[in-house]
Amino acid sequence: MRLYLAVAAGGFRRYATYGTATAAGVFTNTVFGFIVAYTYIALWDERPGLGGYDQAQALTFVWVSQSLLAAGALIGGGFQETFQERVRTGDIAVDLYRPADLQMWWLAADLGRAAFQLVGRGVVPLVAGALAFQLALPADPVRWLLFLVSVVLGLVVSFALRYLLGLAAFWLMDGAGINLMAQVVTIFFSGVLLPLTVFPGGFGELVRVLPWAAMLQVPMDVLLGKHSGAGSAAGALGFQAGWACVLLGAGRLLQSAATRKVVVQGG
Template identity: 85%
Template sequence: MARGARLYPAVAAGGFRRYATYGTATAAGVFTNTVFGFVLAYTYVALWDERPGLGGYDQAQALTFVWVSQSLLAAGALIGGGFQEEMQERIRTGDIAVDLYRPADLQLWWLAADLGRAGFQLLGRGVVPLLAGALAFRLALPADPVRWLLFAVSVLFALLVSFGVRYLLGLAAFWLMDGAGINLVAVVATVFFSGMLLPLTVFPGGFGEFVRVLPWAAMIQVPLDVLMGVHAGAGSAVRALGFQSAWALVLLGAGRLLQSAATRKVVVQGG
């Protein structure tokens, strides 16, 4: 227990340092996030001018949705850039055997490394786009520190949910010859169902209700609603965080079961 208490924070710190060395890539990512944020923001301005109150948000809230979601994209690896491609490659080449021989839990090892990466991306690629958006547009950012604290907890749960989905993708390489196809499908699902392009509250009727209970909603939609006070009040905030934590537990549990099946099967393609 004591060794684990030291090991996984060290792995997380290593993940942070690893991505901190990619200065050029980080600068390019900041530029991309900021430019795409402006494109999306002006699209939202036009849309909300035509449809005020669309999805239950005023224009300032809609623009807040744009810029805060841009600050979370890289941290959650919502459109790639996480550990799953590396894990799939290690499985394909057989290098995963080295990971399995480590005196550490495979899932916790990758989780710690991914949280370290996410921590750097929140700072390295999240702050500047949000500041740019706040300078250029009127945003509905709260002044209440409690709201920001709830948002921080919600972001942590969002990262756990994102990791849970991507860990399943990584493990799928034990059975698939190539993970590119399933990774692409996962990115499309994430873009559409997380709220990355449009708030999920825009979708009408039963379809809107359906997409809001999927795990992807926990990655963007729920943290943004917590930040903007849509889940105001103790009971509503607890339900929102409970929704995220439930999906995190389900996905991490599924990853644990699939990991057990994979390590029993030990089908290491190419190794």
């Protein structure tokens, strides 16, 4: 465990060195937040209560989502491109020789990255949104604690999905195409564009049980009090934990198949 904590700390420090990139990301998230916020205001003026949210809750969804975009790699980024490049060049052999579990190593590193992004790129946009708009941020510390647990589970689900993308490079070699498709799917099905609760009927029920919902929609509903009861909160966190276990297990199986076929020139 100490090894993986050190790996996570290394991931945090690595991204902390990119001050200019972080500042640019904060600016981008803040500007994009204002654009989406005014779009939501116009939409909720026409359709009050859309998706079960009032306007203040909808604006809260916007600004808290902006604080989670980089951490969850919801619009790209993360470790998978580096992983795929290491597979392509053969450097993955170094990772396999380490006295550490491959999946746990990359999970620890990605959680360290996400922790920095939460602080470095998440705080300023949220503060800017809270100053400019009336948000429905809760005063209950228990709800914030549940939200934090939900965010961590969402980050694990995000990692697990992206780990499958990384492993696909053992067969595809070039992951650009699958990364692009996965990014589009994530943006739509996680709730980045619109809360998943606005989708009606059977389609809405379907998208809310897919793993992408665990990455953003569920944490936001926990924060906004949609899972306020103990049983409801446990169900929401259990939903995330269940998908995390399923996807990590799938990654473990695919990793086993991938490492049986890896061939590195010269060894």
